[in-house]
Each structure stands twice: as C-alpha cells, then as structure tokens.
Amino acid sequence: MSSLLVLLACTPPPTTQLGDFLQLIWTFLSLSLFSLGGGNTLLAEYHHISVEQFCWLTDSQFSDIYALAEAAPGPSSMIVGLLGMGAAWKEGPWAALVSAYAAELAILIPSTLLMVVACLSWKRLEHSPWRVAFERGLGPITLGILFVVGIKILNTANHGVPGYLVSIVVCLLMLRTRLSPLWFMGVAGLLGGLGIINR
C-alpha cells in the first residue's frame, strides 16, 4: 500500500525499456570519474538518482540496499549493482540481473581506465604540482561530502527517535571501538524485529 503511494508521488518521464537501460548506463558512466575519496562520496547522489529522479527505489529500499552492500563481503561500491537491480526489478529478475551487471560495469570502467593510465605514468605524475594541489584540495571537499552523505542516509533510514538514537550510538562505537559493524547491524536488527525501532 505505502509503496503504491510512493509510486504515485514519484513519476519519472515515461521512456521505453531500452531507453531506461541506456539511461541507467549513462548515469553511472558519467558518475564514475567523480567518485573522489573512495566510492562513498557518491552515495547522496545515488539516493537522489534512484529515489527522487528515476524512482527506481523507495527511501526504505535505498537504506536497505545500503546496509546490504555494507554488510556483505567485498567493496561497498558494489551497491551500484543493487541499484541497477532495483531499477529493472519490475521487468523481472533476469532483466534485473542484466541491469545490475551493466550498472556495475558502467561505474567501474571509466575510473579503471583512468587508474591504469595513472599507474603507467605515475613516475611523471608523482611530483607534479597538479598532483599535490589535487590531493590537498580534494580532501576538504571530500570531508564536506561525507558529512552530506552521513546526514542524508541518517534521515533516509530513520523515522523515529529510537532509530536516530541507535544511529548515533553506532556512530560513536564505530569511532571509538574496533568492533565489526556486523555486530551493530545484528543487534539493531534484533531491536527492529522486537518493534523497538520502527519505520
């Protein structure tokens, strides 16, 4: 029921299935070179694209997918595969899988190509002023973006005081301890199952 209401609220421009697919690929291709400071800086953009712009996912689904990508073994940038899956889920699981792989390839290829060039010409780049300026300049920007991402996900995931409290506690524990995040997710999941955290 609530997903129906969300669908009514978010209406993307109608296109063909192929058009959607190409749009998906182009979206991630164009973002690839902007994943500065690691893949996490793109998360707020992913939210805007998947929830607000193209209506692939609801807020809840986005949070779920983020948690899934973080919890699962491997680089968390594989979230893009899940975004691609969500984008095409309504066409059936096979289309969703194709979409997932295509999206992941799209987000990886441009930055990979650039990285290969960088590796092969590192000797020249290493002491260039461009490199120093870039490294020093993009750091603070990344800092700002990471806070944007943190706040955005905080608000996307939580809809009540208990949720916010748990998030803040987990944040502190992440900063102060070396416990694996999976523990936190497990305990929080239990709290959710018991109805203490709602959405």
Next chain:
Amino acid sequence: MPASAPPPHPNPPAVGLAPPPGLRQLFVGMLQVALSSFGGGLSAWSQRIVVEQCRWMSDQDFLTGLTVARLFPGPNQINMAVYIGASFHGLVGALVALAGMLVMPFTLLMLLGLVYFQVHEIPAVDRVLAGVVAAAAGMALSMGFKILHTYWRDRVALLLAALTFVAMAVFHVRLIPMVLVAGPLAMIWYWPRSSPQEPS
C-alpha cells in the same frame, strides 16, 4: 608462462621478489584476497597476500599503489586491484585482477539482492531491516568524523568542507557541479608554492 608485451613496472624489481605473475596467477591471487577478506580487512589481506605471501611487489610499491588508489577517482579497493594488475600487465592485467577480486563477492551480493527484492515486503523482514538500517546509518554518519581530525587545524580546509556541506545539504547543489566548481578553487588555494614553506 609466456610473457605478454613488456609489462611496465613502477620500479625495477627489488632483490628477493618472486617473478612477476602471469594473468592466471594474478586472477587466482586476487581471488584469494577476496576470499580471505570475507570477514573484513580487505586492505590488510591484500598486502599480506601480494607482498608477503606471493612476493609480487615490495612494501614500498604496495604503498605507492595505495597512494595512487586514494588519489584517483574510484573506490580505493577497486583501484588497488587495478594498480596491482596494471603493474604487471597493463590494462589486461588490471581487468584480470579486478575480475579476480570481484567475481565472488559480486555474485554473492547479486544473489542476496535477488532474495532481498523478493522478500523485503514481508512484514517481519521489514521490521528487522528497519533496525539494521539504523545501524548502517550510524556507520555512514561516522565516515565524515573519521577523517575530520586530518583537517582540524586547517581553517581553510574546514571552511571549504563547511561550504561544500551547506551548498549540497541546504541548497541541494548536485555532486558534479559541486566538484567542478569547488575542485579547481581548492586546487588553486592548495597549489604548491615554490618556496620551501608550505601552506598548512
């Protein structure tokens, strides 16, 4: 194993290193890294396997790789795999290393994703997820705080970060325009001076 076109190597191989890996060894090595780090600690396992176990590159080369991986766009772990692969076999090596690192985790995640999309509307599942995402949000929130200390003493850096935050969170400036405008401005400020004194 037949060598492909002379692989560009960042430094001449140091004494005591194993011969450079072929493509298949590269794939298997990265696969091993991915499997070992299933519980976490990808960077640590990467170093352990590539430098200590297989002895493909020296610690110094590995650290160089980390530097390059962090500097360039792309997820750090992905970039690291690309660096390792490209060090030995250029573009093909990079793709092979990537494939070795990603094939299992990605397949697993896709399976989990299919299950998720199938079952997420079940009320019990949704309730548990409501809790899990609260914890995940805590993790996301901690990301900024984790690197805050690096810039704590640099007022311009903090200002830049604050401006970025306000622009994006309050005025909803999108990522690409933000980076394209703020990036060059930041680079101009942090452009290395030719004098021995460096801006903090």
